[in-house]
Amino acid sequence: MPRVMTEKPKSHGRLKVRPTLTPRALMEDTPDLVNTWTARVITLFPNAFPGVLGQSLTGKALDMGKWRLEPIDLRPFGEGKHKNVDDTPAGGGAGMVLRADIVSKALDKAAEGTPTSRGRWPVVYLSPRGRRFDQTMAKNWARAEGVTLLCGRFEGVDERVLEEYQIEEVSLGDFVLTGGELAAQAMIDATVRLLPGVLGNATSTEDESHSHGLLEHPQYTRPAEWRGRAIPEVLLSGNHGAVEEWRREMSEALTRARRPDLWAKYEENKG
Numbered sequence: 001m002p003r004v005m006t007e008k009p010k011s012h013g014r015l016k017v018r019p020t021l022t023p024r025a026l027m028e029d030t031p032d033l034v035n036t037w038t039a040r041v042i043t044l045f046p047n048a049f050p051g052v053l054g055q056s057l058t059g060k061a062l063d064m065g066k067w068r069l070e071p072i073d074l075r076p077f078g079e080g081k082h083k084n085v086d087d088t089p090a091g092g093g094a095g096m097v098l099r100a101d102i103v104s105k106a107l108d109k110a111a112e113g114t115p116t117s118r119g120r121w122p123v124v125y126l127s128p129r130g131r132r133f134d135q136t137m138a139k140n141w142a143r144a145e146g147v148t149l150l151c152g153r154f155e156g157v158d159e160r161v162l163e164e165y166q167i168e169e170v171s172l173g174d175f176v177l178t179g180g181e182l183a184a185q186a187m188i189d190a191t192v193r194l195l196p197g198v199l200g201n202a203t204s205t206e207d208e209s210h211s212h213g214l215l216e217h218p219q220y221t222r223p224a225e226w227r228g229r230a231i232p233e234v235l236l237s238g239n240h241g242a243v244e245e246w247r248r249e250m251s252e253a254l255t256r257a258r259r260p261d262l263w264a265k266y267e268e269n270k271g
């Protein structure tokens with residue numbers, strides 16, 4: 001079974017149980033199989049998926065059915081022999097704009113079988129004009145049942161479809177990409193790693209950067225000395241309390257130095 005569905009998304013409530021998953025594993029690791037967290041991505045480049053999401057821990061979790069990815073190809077919704085999806089901007093100017101009537105057909109497809117509440121299923125247009133994506137948004141998305149992400153290309157999409165469908169614009173950062181696909185993958189990655197059972201014990205989402213409003217402390221591993229640089233002694237002391245304290249101090253110092261904005265918020269919340 002292909003793990004990426006480029007055709008019609010199946011109703012998301014049913015996941016085929018693979019023979020490799022024993023009933024025991026199902027119960028322990030994936031209590032939410034009936035409602036597997038799903039990303040539906042409307043794109044002109046469905047072959048760009050899973051992309052980097054197919055690698056490492058997110059890829060393994062995808063193979064195991066711990067989350068689902070359903071790219072929806074925008075092209076077949078296009079018009080005429082060439083399946084045109086775009087047209088020149090009203091008012092003139094360079095580039096092309098994705099048509100509202102075409103995009104709406106893909107959005108209708110993506111909405112099939114999903115809850116209408118945006119809290120339970122956010123519907124998002126990737127856009128440099130949008131609210132900046134952050135860890136809090138990733139947590140909210142992970143708590144939802146899935147998301148629909150609309151990837152723009154060219155100059156973007158006709159404004160009317162964004163209004164009509166009450167689509168939230170979300171940005172990866174203050175720069176302009178060629179298309180929404182990389183942004184979608186980055187946001188899906190940040191979300192999926194928060195789902196239960198995706199990271200396993202391999203790494204923790206508890207005390208990494210941004211989880212408590214601080215940046216992470218420095219990390220070290222063997223060799224104990226490299227090019228005359230030693231690992232900070234406290235980390236080799238075996239004194240867990242001292243290690244914890246050192247890490248917290250480093251976290252705070254780094255955040256204060258590099259991200260005064262985060263530091264101010266952190267202090268506010270503490271007080």
Ligand code: SAH
Pocket residue numbers: 125126127128129150151152153154155156157170171172173174175176177178179180181183
């Ligand atoms: N003309 C638009 C930019 C279009 S870039 C503007 O000035 O706002 C083409 C597509 O890339 C966009 O439709 C959007 O889906 C995607 N994109 C570009 N930059 C992005 C960013 N920072 N975050 C998320 N998506 C982005």
